[in-house]
Amino acid sequence: MTTSSASRVSFIAIDFETANRDQASVCQVGIAKVVDGEIVESTSWLVKPPTGLSDFEPRFIDIHGITPAEVKRSGISWQESLQRIFSFAGDLPFVAHNTSFDKTVYRRASERVGAAVPAMEWFDTLVLARRHVAAPNHKLPTVAKALSLPDFSHHQAEADAITSARIALAISHRQQLHTVQELWARPVGNIRTPSRQRRRSTPQRFSRVGDLPTANTEAHPSHPLFGHHVVITGDVDGFSRDEFIIKVAELGGQPQLNVTKATTMLIVAAHQYIGVDYDHSNGTGKEKKAAEYKAAGQRIEFVGAKMALEYLTASIPAIKQRPAQRPRPAQVEIPPKETAPVAGNLPFKPVKQPSKPPESSPIPAPTIRPRSAPLPSETIPKLGPSHQDAASTTPRSQHPRKPAYRLPRIVIAGISWTLLVVAAICVALFLIASTAVLFSGDYPEVTFFSWVIGLVFIVPLLSLPGLLGYFLLRRHKKHQRRGLNV
The missing domain is CATH 1.10.287 (Helix Hairpins)
Structure with missing residues (x-):
């Protein structure tokens, strides 16, 4: 990469991979060292997760390809990893793409093993990308493509760290910013970056409460958004604000613009996951207001960006409607056949003609089962651990099968x-x-x-x-x- 000769940008780009949802389960570290605007060294190594080797989740193995056998064979402890990181970094600041994740991994893994957590200076290339790069979203591969950077193996810690460093250097060269402090300084005055111009040039469709769509009552009642009053703070990758509102309404949730006493779910897009260490005091006004309501006894669920994406893209079958009943034809009494009167008998008394058949009643509207009573034939897929409690109230069948014993x-x-x-x-x-x-x-x-x-x-x-x-x-x-x- 060509950089300015006057560039004094120096930092350590770092990336972590984890074995499961627990952010203390670090299993790989990747580092790239930048000195005076050039990547001078990079490395990576496997780490034995502080949470244990038996906690690797198959979905995470599919993402990064790291297996417990590889970690057991060549991984080192987190304590040794900390020593390597500090000897490699020296007094340089850390840079990562979405530092909220990497900082949490760094801190929680250290706390799990009882190691001291030295205060380090962190800078986020995600902030730089949102400020200076116009792209559909600001995920690492998307930003790298928008800046015409070389292809890389995503979710390989060293490759991700190198790409994060290249993003910072590309923006530094483009904006003629030659120190870390200049690069991450907040824009002042009337400076507008391309991404901000694009956002402001697109008017928002739902700017008033009266414009909001109503919840789809025919959505599947077991969807985790069904019946919730949902508020979002921040931007969920892959969805504009209006698209998010429309999608929530389609799935049976009632979108809201602000937190009220009716709110039951707040999606915090700035955090990938909402863990026990989540601190609302540093969040937005919506987060603080929701936390106040929750402390006062209101039932509000805080959801991170990752889980929100799973909710929005979850595959739930549409509710099954009963077929409309065809109206039965009105029964008409058929009179007996008239016969001529017989001598000596009473004169023939004509049979009263039947009244006009009633008009067919309209086809009755299909009935929708309430949320508490799903059809027995429905099969509701398992979505994720955060809403298993909600799904557990809806049995899949009247007689659930006993789980079969399976060998390890x-x-x-x-x-x-x-x-x-x-x-x-x-x-x-x-x-x-x-x-x-x-x-x-x-x-x-x-x-x-x-x-x-x-x-x-x-x-x-x-x-x-x-x-x-x-x-x-x-x-x-x-x-x-x-x-x-x-």
């Missing part, structure tokens, strides 16, 4: 490899022995024909345990990719 993955993997190795050894010993007997001449009854017959019939039999092991291993790998516990 390491046991199945061990059995599979044992069967494969045993079968391979048996086949190899048979081939060596039979070939030696054939060519030794000590057994004239063993001919080439009998040797071929032995290969055709005996080798497959010896290979059966190996085939069974291969099948178990394939099934184990398949379920591991899907994130299931086989």
